[in-house]
Amino acid sequence: MSSDASASSDGTIDPASDSGAPRGDEGESGQVVENVEQTAEELDSSGQQRGTLRDVADSLGISSAVALRALRGAEEIKPLMATRVREAAERLRFPLEELSEETDHRGIVAVLVNTMRNTWISDLVRAIRIELTATGRSAIVVPTRRRVPEHPVAADTDAIESLVQLGVDGFLMVSDLADMDSVLEATGDRPFVGIGCSQDFRGRFDTVRIDDEVGQGLLVDHLVGLGHREIAHVGGVGAAVARERADAFRKAMARHGLEEQARVEPGDFTEQVGQTAGSMLLRGSRVPTAVTCANDVTAVGVLSAAREAGYSVPEELAVAGYGNTSLASSGVSQITSVDPNSDRLGALAAQFLVERVSGFESPPRDVAVAPSVVVRRSSSAGPRPESTKRKRVSVD
Structure with a gap:
């Protein structure tokens, strides 16, 4: 089922179409409600307190870009679509209070990686950026492995400390970085979330792992x-x-x-x-x-x-x-x-970080995202x- 039949792959709306209004009769409307309820049940069963922008979009069969424009009240989105998106966001407990205007720029999040050669990282970063955009934030990707002979597997803590001095909101770590104690010390008091990392880090900071x-x-x-x-x-x-x-x-x-x-x-x-x-x-x-x-x-x-x-x-x-x-x-x-369901991993990790930046206090959370086989x-x-x-x- 796709109620985003008029949206292109990049989330833009065809002006000659119904501007994002769902097609179909009340049968399709019932299917939309069922999809949202199913997503809500999945979030509850996995212990998730809040849904992500990706969850809202997927439950309605639309792109995240369309969902975000609907939540921001964009004029090209028909009222029916806007209503459905907002209702889905409320049902899935998407943090609407964190939603920003398109012109808002609240900060930058640093994504720390070992290498730029792994194409999996690009999939994750795309999902991270989509989720951060909803809160007016952007992401930068920073390779952190030193490449000098005397530090063959060490993390570039100088680069991380420079990011702290520049005022980044927080850090997302993709996979395991070398010398984690030094990495965490370099990040100071900035929020820190691990993505696709080892189970060893559970309890030290928020982790969103692959099962x-x-x-x-x-x-x-x-x-x-x-x-x-x-x-x-x-x-x-x-x-x-x-x-x-x-x-x-x-x-x-x-x-x-x-x-x-x-x-x-x-x-x-x-x-x-x-x-x-x-x-x-x-x-x-x-x-x-x-x-x-x-x-x-x-x-x-x-x-x-x-x-x-x-x-x-x-x-x-x-x-x-x-x-x-x-x-x-x-x-x-x-x-x-x-x-590994990279969209889910990236979106959830970005949301965890935004919550920490906003002052959310709780013991470190750990979520294992279920993968599938292609x-x-x-x-x-x-x-x-x-x-x-x-x-x-x-x-x-």
Whole structure:
């Protein structure tokens, strides 16, 4: 159902249309109410006190941009649409008191990242900016990993302290940064929220995480359902999140009685290490028929290793990633991947931060967002029968 039939992908309204008014009869109106109520129930069941702008928009089948213009009373939005959006916002307890006028500029939020190479970050930042826009704030993305030899894995606390001096409202951290104690000390008393980070940080500050046990479980369920039993995982190195995903993989395999087949080949989140790990798996005496990876970048590396070793994907090796980034969805790779619901992660983290900036006081909150799996060509086939597998001669 889409009541935003007249809105384009960027949220603009076609002047020749009904200016955002929902189409259809009272049956559709009833469906809208049902969708809003379902969203409200989901928020309640997950312990969420407030809905985000994204929640309001999704419950009505419109874009966040249209929802925001409706809440701000834009003239091009028909009264019926404006009423429905405001009613949905009130039902979902969206913080209308934080809503700003389009010309208001209240502050800047810094998004701290380890690297700019991970395309998942761009998905998150887009969701963060949409939510912050509703409150008149903007976001800047700041790489924080030092690249000098004497600090190979240290955080650039000088940059963070400079941001504090410039007066940023607060900080959003994507994944785990190195040397967190120094990072938190550098942020001073500014509000701090972690996104997609390790469970280790629960209770230290607000965290909005991916439920990796669910994500890895869905991947393993998918592969086992295709007939795979010899399944390996590339990851477990470089960050606590990587270790947690490897542990979640082992648990999922154990749930299917496949503990003995649950091999974890050490790897981080880079393509180069993914390729090396993939080569190690494919040269061994016990070659898996499927591989799950810590992220999509690693999965690309495993695909490269499979190509170099002469393995056909997915006929001889199924590969799955994590993050559902543009790398996974590209026509070349077509990688099955866990979709972490980046829109939800970014919107909720931004709302948590705005609430803290506004003086909200409570113990640190922790939310694990449930992911889903997007199946693509890289895992569209089960393992070949032993009689049809090609025998390969290992090359030393």
